[in-house]
Amino acid sequence: xxxxxxxxxxxxxxRLGSSQVAYELIRSLEKLDQKNEYxxxxxxxxxxxxxxxxxxxxxKILRPSKLWTRIxxxxxxxxxxxxxxxxxxxxxxxxxxxxxxxVVTIFDLSFLQxxxxxxxxxxxxxxxxxxxxxxxxQHVLTISNFTKKDLIKQYKLKADKITIFYPGFDQxxxxxxxxxxxxxxxxxxxxxxxxxxxxxxxIQPKKNIxxxxxxxxxxxxxxxxxxxxxxxxxxxxxxxxxxLQTPQKLDIPERVIFPGxxxxxxxxCLLSGAAAFVLPSLWEGFGIPVVEAMATGTPVVVSNVSSLxxxxxxxxxxxxxxxxTQIEQAIRAVINDKKLNEALSKLGLQQAQKYSWETAAKVVxxxxxKLVKEA
Numbered sequence: 001x002x003x004x005x006x007x008x009x010x011x012x013x014x015r016l017g018s019s020q021v022a023y024e025l026i027r028s029l030e031k032l033d034q035k036n037e038y039x040x041x042x043x044x045x046x047x048x049x050x051x052x053x054x055x056x057x058x059x060k061i062l063r064p065s066k067l068w069t070r071i072x073x074x075x076x077x078x079x080x081x082x083x084x085x086x087x088x089x090x091x092x093x094x095x096x097x098x099x100x101x102x103v104v105t106i107f108d109l110s111f112l113q114x115x116x117x118x119x120x121x122x123x124x125x126x127x128x129x130x131x132x133x134x135x136x137x138q139h140v141l142t143i144s145n146f147t148k149k150d151l152i153k154q155y156k157l158k159a160d161k162i163t164i165f166y167p168g169f170d171q172x173x174x175x176x177x178x179x180x181x182x183x184x185x186x187x188x189x190x191x192x193x194x195x196x197x198x199x200x201x202x203i204q205p206k207k208n209i210x211x212x213x214x215x216x217x218x219x220x221x222x223x224x225x226x227x228x229x230x231x232x233x234x235x236x237x238x239x240x241x242x243x244l245q246t247p248q249k250l251d252i253p254e255r256v257i258f259p260g261x262x263x264x265x266x267x268x269c270l271l272s273g274a275a276a277f278v279l280p281s282l283w284e285g286f287g288i289p290v291v292e293a294m295a296t297g298t299p300v301v302v303s304n305v306s307s308l309x310x311x312x313x314x315x316x317x318x319x320x321x322x323x324x325t326q327i328e329q330a331i332r333a334v335i336n337d338k339k340l341n342e343a344l345s346k347l348g349l350q351q352a353q354k355y356s357w358e359t360a361a362k363v364v365x366x367x368x369x370k371l372v373k374e375a
Contacts, residue, residue, distance in 0.1 A: 001372050004077075004084040004100075005029075007040040007059070008068055009091050011047055014229065014261045016202055018107055020288060021143070021167055022090035026050070028168075028361035030057055036368075039084070041076065043068065069093045069129070085372045088364075092126065094133045101375050103367065104137040106130065108285030108306070109150050110206055117205040131155065139371050141364060143167055143286040144307035163367045167288050168357035173264055174295040176349075177272035186269035190259040196223035197331060198274040198298075200267065200289040201281070203230045203240045203258075208280040208303070208321050210246050215328035217250045222335065225257045225270065271296040275335040279303065280321045287311050291355050294348030299341050301330045315344065315351035 010022035026040060030051035037056045040046075043065035053059060062072050073095040077087065087094065087102050094102045111118050111126040118126065134140055134155050140162045142148050148162045177183055187193070197216070201207050209226060216224045230240040247256035262270065271277060277293035278301045286307050293300050294315055302308040304318035312318075317334060319326040334341055 001036040001086065001368060002039075002082070002084040003036055003368060004039045004041065004087045006069075006073065006087075006089045006091065006094075007042045007046075007050075008065075010040075011042045011044065011050060013047070016229065016261075017288075018091055018105075021105070021107070023050075024168065024357045025090050025361060025364060028357040029365060032358065032361045033365055041073065043072075069095050074098065085375070086368055088368070089133070092130045092133060094137055096132070101139075101371055102133075102137040103139045103141060103371065104133045105141045105143075106134060106147065106151060106285075107143055108147050108283060109154055110283040110285075112154060113283055114206055138375075139163065139367060141165060141367065144310055146307040146310055147285050163363065165360040165363040166355050167286055167291070168355045168360055169288065169291045169295055169352065170264065171295070171356065174268055174271075174292045174352075176297040177268050183269045183273040186266050187273055189266075190225070190257065190262070190270075192223070192225055192257055192259075192270075192273075194223055195221060195275055195335070196225050196257075196273075197276045197278050197335070198225045198227065198270055198293075199278055200227045200262075200271075200293070201279065203228045203243055205243075206282045208282050209243050211321065211324050211327060212278060212280050213246050213250060213252070213256055214324045215331060216255065217252050218328050219332060219335075222275075222331075223255045223257060225259065225274070227259055227262045227267070227270065229261045267292065268296050271298045274298055275341075276301055276331060278327070278331060279308065280319060280327050281306070281308065282321050284308050284311075290316070291352050295352035297345040297349050299334045299344035300348060301327075301334060312348075313351050315347035317344070 009019040010026050012019050015023050040059050041062055042059055046059050062076055074097040077098050083100055087098055087100050090105045092106055094104045111123055115123055142164055148164055151157050151162055216222055247253045271293050276299045279290055281303050283306045290300055290311055300316040302312055302316050303321040309318055317330045319330045
């Protein structure tokens with residue numbers, strides 16, 4: 001097979017969410033598949049951590065980076081002398097004009113549920129371009145059974161047009177850190193002193209961080225570390241100003257720490273030093289940080305909505321994300337009940353082992369093979 005891949009979102013620094021999935025899938029496919037021929041399209045030279053070129057694995061730089069899926073990719077596809085057997089987009093969007101079978105990746109449809117939480121430009125693209133991509137692709141990949149059901153409901157897709165692959169985590173990085181001095185070194189770097197819980201994710205309204213801060217306010221001698229950026233890859237900043245201003249409004253500015261983006265290799269120390277990881281999100285397609293937290297043995301508290309119950313299984317406490325009281329009670333239970341804390345830690349370590357990028361890549365490659373055979 002000749003497979004062309006849109007590598008735009010994978011080739012960025014500080015990867016989170018969709019860009020993290022795109023990068024890990026590309027990296028894992030290169031390791032897994034030495035048989036087929038891949039061309040990865042990028043708007044700029046591949047970053048150092050992208051897989052090295054080899055026989056059967058090439059990069060092609062295209063210009064311009066603006067109007068990437070509207071003009072740049074369609075132009076490359078139409079005027080290619082030898083066309084691929086399949087075009088894969090590890091993002092929500094496929095080229096508008098594409099003369100070969102297409103596979104698109106849809107992470108979640110939160111923009112349909114909470115349109116008010118997205119700026120107008122992002123909402124327009126997500127609503128219109130996602131619909132086009134879903135309805136005009138030969139196959140759809142998604143990252144949870146919850147999102148699969150949502151795709152069937154919203155776009156009337158047949159179930160056999162959708163394949164689920166669960167994202168993984170870096171097993172060489174995310175593991176329990178027992179070295180207290182190593183943990184303290186990273187905590188000191190970000191000015192973290194005392195007992196704390198941790199949140200990791202993009203700072204945006206659907207993550208429900210304001211209610212989390214309101215819950216933390218009621219728990220004495222507990223700090224909240226909010227790790228994450230205020231923008232997603234290639235997007236304008238979402239509505240984050242109110243979130244950043246909330247600690248001052250709640251009169252707990254010294255108890256909420258915003259370290260910004262934290263390098264991946266430092267996260268296990270912050271997670272291992274935390275009393276709990278809390279994600280009270282209103283909507284998640286999957287939630288990779290939850291798996292990374294479980295892999296470090298950090299007890300997790302997550303919302304009882306969308307994909308999160310599916311991801312954590314019995315390894316986390318579930319809360320109603322709209323109830324500050326429930327969020328507070330769950331946090332109190334985890335940080336004060338030693339037996340519960342230890343039980344969740346053990347269960348989380350077991351649950352995390354269900355997820356790997358190698359397995360995800362195998363599912364994706366199997367989907368490619370089946371689609372090309374049926375074409």
